[in-house]
Amino acid sequence: MKHRNHRRAAAAALMAASVISIASCGPAATDSGATNTRSASPSPTKPKDAFDGLTGPQISAKAKTALKDATSLRVTGDAPDGRGGTISIDMAMDTKGSCRGTIVQQHAGTIEMIKHRSTVFMKGDEKFWRASLAAGKKKPTARQADAFVEIVKGRWMKVDKKTARAMTRKDMCDLGTLADKLGDDSATDTTTTRGADVTRAGQALAVIYDRDGNEVTTIHVAKTGKPYPVEITHTGGTEPGSLKLTDFDKPVDTTPPPADQVIDTNKLRR
Structure with a gap:
């Protein structure tokens, strides 16, 4: 099958990276029927089906196009972490590489992140920082790890420029990357079918x-408004x-944390 399982790959890639609903289910638009002059009761008419006569692959193609045209969205969801646990994500992102949200890893703690293009702030819980230290090339002593955790506890850390550049190169939190990973279905793809609305x-x-x-x-x-997935x-x-994809085209709040809540990284080099 051509380009199979791109949607699964998109979900897995975003959540497994760990360094990362449609615009909010409003009422569906309906048309009012014309009033019959011979009756006081209105005669409602059924709204036109925006996808009337379209196949599964055709609707899928419309959804992908709509997603690629979106300027921002919010992603929430969960998936296995590959170690018998789960990883959950709640992240707003845009096409400029900015994002804001939270990632919860069952085996590696919780991290909050604010990314405005190349500027990145991160705040992890104790479990996250200890897991990160243990996974590093230079393993700290227990005393060093305790001292580090005490310094960063409850604080935001501004990521150094080198790390921020690396994160940017990986297209982290980039909506364009997500849209590209959603697959390329053609109208002849017989594995994609339409079910009941x-x-x-x-x-x-x-x-x-x-x-x-x-x-x-x-x-x-x-089926109403833009055909967003x-x-x-x-x-x-x-x-x-x-x-779940929500908050389409809403600006991502990348307001940096208050200065008094940001750790001085120079303290970590002492």
């Missing part, structure tokens, strides 16, 4: 299934996971 919180959604053996990727696509779920394989 659903309505959630008043929003009409088309449902698409992409099958690969016993593995299924399910995509919910908005609002949820991507992978089941049936060794890497189950689910992502």
